[in-house]
Amino acid sequence: MDLFVKIFKALGEPTRLKILRLLAVRPMYVCELESVLGISQPRISQHLRVLKEATILRETKEAQKTFYMINGDIMETSLGDFLEFLRVDLRDLPDFKEESLRMEKLDQDSCVISCKTGQGSDLQNA
Amino acid sequence: MDLFVKIFKALGEPTRLKILRLLAVRPMYVCELESVLGISQPRISQHLRVLKEATILRETKEAQKTFYMINGDIMETSLGDFLEFLRVDLRDLPDFKEESLRMEKLDQDSCVISCKTGQGSDLQNA
DNA sequence: CCTCCCTATAAGCATCTGCTTATATAATAA
DNA sequence: TTATTATATAAGCAGATGCTTATAGGGAGG
Structure with missing residues (x-):
């Protein structure tokens, strides 16, 4: 249940939803997200951290850059698990x-x- | 997108998740939720309001009592819509x-x- | 009527959250 | 080395959130 709360809390914020939606197009560097979203870099980094701690995103370091991507099929899986959580005895x-x-x-x-x-x-x- | 944010924000809270899970067993009166959860009535009412405003629950008044239930197949529908939202162009x-x-x-x-x-x-x- | 019962709402408070500005860190390039 | 690029983190602040206590209001029953 704690993981569900964490995931939903991460998703329940407009900026983070936007980031997630963009990363659904393709993985991106932080600076790319900055360009596309047109918001400040710290603001993006902070939201990325929340999404990462909710296991929604994962990162790959490339030299100075950080590459962020959606963690596999986490959304399909976790939302499916949640529906199951509502169904079980x-x-x-x-x-x-x-x-x-x-x-x-x-x-x-x-x-x-x-x-x-x-x-x-x-x-x-x- | 605003509705997704509202729904996820409503789900991203442990007490509300518990209420939702209990109402997945069967619709209940507020006083029943109070008995089962063992928490204060105002606290429950406040969370019910949030869930209702997120279109997750609906209510039926019966005399002095209020009967709360999950709003149809809202969860399956909205989570499906969200996955679709992540997929579309x-x-x-x-x-x-x-x-x-x-x-x-x-x-x-x-x-x-x-x-x-x-x-x-x-x-x-x- | 008056008195419970059930629920909703308001007020007050502490905590959490999201943003900005500033700074730290680490890698690269000159 | 020094400067620049890319990202993370810290500090501070305003607004949101969740809880408790207290109260309001509507229906049921004496």
Whole structure:
């Protein structure tokens, strides 16, 4: 889940989306991105770092230049994984261990209509 | 592009991802989410609003309760659209009109190795 | 009516984020 | 060496974000 958050956070910024879209055309040097985007070099470097730390990009050093490219089929893969994450049984997700139990308890008590009551019966098990 | 940013920004937050994952099991009332997640009601309401404004969720009012659910197949659709957005020709994206031109110019001048020079020839057209 | 229940919203606060300017680092060229 | 090119990083600041506490408002039931 943490990786999904990191990836989505990286994608949820207009400048970074633009960089990603340009690198989808072809890998580029930082200075090329600077020319094409028309924004400052530090600004680009900072966004590239975020995208790289989210495993979306990877880099290759060439002399003084740095060549940035999309990390393989990361987008297809990770977005596919995310849809799968939404589909699988909640009990199979370690991050949702407690939530899974509370939800089953809640479904058992489905005869109880009030939320307040449901919460009460839940607290008995907390 | 703005919608993509909005969607990814909404997804790039752990609490919201958890809410989304729970609603992938079944639609729920706010008070149910409160019980299952074990976090405060205002906190949930605020996150629900963000997800709703990103078109990820929709709501149905039932008396005092509000029923939240995932907005159809929004995730499959929008993530598919995003992959398509990364694939299409840059010139077909209105948001990349200027970038598209600058990039073509940059590719024309590919004989010029230096970024500095490339930037110079680009500025001639600015 | 009055009182809960459910939800939304507002205010205040601490943290995070993205930008600019300035500087550091490293490789290349003169 | 000194200067230049390419990139990364740091500092500082304004605005955004997420949380808590408090409150508002609408419906249900006594």
